[in-house]
Amino acid sequence: MDSRFRVKTLRATESPQQLVWLALHQDYSEDSVIDCVDPPSERLSGEIAVKRLLAGERGHYGCLEHPQISLAVAGFPHSVMQQARTHRVGVSFDVQSGRYTGKRIIDLAEGRRQIEDVFYLRPTGEYHDRKGKSYQYTEDQRKIDSFILLESAIAFRNAMERGMSEEHARDMIPYAIRQDFVVSFNLRSALHFMDLRGKADAQHEIVRFSQLLWPCIQEWTPEIAAYYTKHRLGKARLAP
Numbered sequence: 001m002d003s004r005f006r007v008k009t010l011r012a013t014e015s016p017q018q019l020v021w022l023a024l025h026q027d028y029s030e031d032s033v034i035d036c037v038d039p040p041s042e043r044l045s046g047e048i049a050v051k052r053l054l055a056g057e058r059g060h061y062g063c064l065e066h067p068q069i070s071l072a073v074a075g076f077p078h079s080v081m082q083q084a085r086t087h088r089v090g091v092s093f094d095v096q097s098g099r100y101t102g103k104r105i106i107d108l109a110e111g112r113r114q115i116e117d118v119f120y121l122r123p124t125g126e127y128h129d130r131k132g133k134s135y136q137y138t139e140d141q142r143k144i145d146s147f148i149l150l151e152s153a154i155a156f157r158n159a160m161e162r163g164m165s166e167e168h169a170r171d172m173i174p175y176a177i178r179q180d181f182v183v184s185f186n187l188r189s190a191l192h193f194m195d196l197r198g199k200a201d202a203q204h205e206i207v208r209f210s211q212l213l214w215p216c217i218q219e220w221t222p223e224i225a226a227y228y229t230k231h232r233l234g235k236a237r238l239a240p
């Protein structure tokens with residue numbers, strides 16, 4: 001795991017599993033949950049939610065749409081942000097702008113930052129192309145790629161010095177740029193994201209993002225996450 005990849009919960013609905021319980025309780029209650037007794041404990045609410053909504057692939061995921069979690073995601077390359085942003089139901093993003101930011105690229109061009117603070121390169125090792133053919137990503141090749149990235153940072157700095165705007169000069173910046181973002185999910189959309197992006201054939205880096213996202217969900221909704229871990233995590237059991 002790249003040490004600059006980070007995911008941190010910023011805010012999350014308190015007692016999320018009790019909220020799921022209140023939602024499911026309303027479904028079969030004659031009267032409003034406004035007037036109902038207090039929900040069971042957070043743990044028991046989670047267990048009831050698993051039993052009544054999820055177990056045996058019941059698929060009653062709707063009640064999971066009420067709790068919300070917001071996370072800060074740092075250090076991943078532009079491609080991860082781009083892939084994550086294809087998810088649009090129950091998900092919201094704020095992404096580091098290329099219009100208002102660019103100083104870190106100039107810092108790199110002028111030697112005040114290290115290349116890997118600004119750009120991401122895969123570790124050396126064996127990889128596969130999309131057809132399954134293996135190839136080596138060597139230290140020598142990685143050095144050449146670092147040089148190309150540094151050249152792009154210098155081109156960006158030179159363009160800015162000529163008076164170009166950031167939004168114009170960024171055309172010289174490759175996908176390898178690390179781009180930070182804030183993302184909010186509801187519990188259902190977070191699980192759906194894990195279905196699609198935590199599976200082995202998703203791109204290496206977004207799988208890493210999923211691996212850092214998952215502990216945040218586990219800590220937040222332990223009983224529901226335990227069910228998901230057992231029955232769906234990494235199994236590519238996709239929702240329709």
Ligand SMILES: Cc1cc2nc3c(=O)[nH]c(=O)nc-3n(C[C@H](O)[C@H](O)[C@H](O)COP(=O)(O)OP(=O)(O)OC[C@H]3O[C@@H](n4cnc5c(N)ncnc54)[C@H](O)[C@@H]3O)c2cc1C
Nearest residue numbers: 086087088089090091189192193196197201202203239240
């Ligand atoms: C391994 C992998 C490779 C991919 N490669 C590419 C690629 O090369 N190019 C590319 O453009 N995309 C690619 N994608 C993105 C993919 O096509 C989806 O757009 C993306 O994963 C978002 O998922 P989602 O459609 O489930 O959307 P979400 O926003 O996560 O939606 C959740 C669910 O809501 C429902 N839903 C959402 N929108 C609608 C709608 N408009 N109508 C009806 N139901 C809806 C669906 O049930 C959907 O599954 C790839 C995804 C993966 C996982």
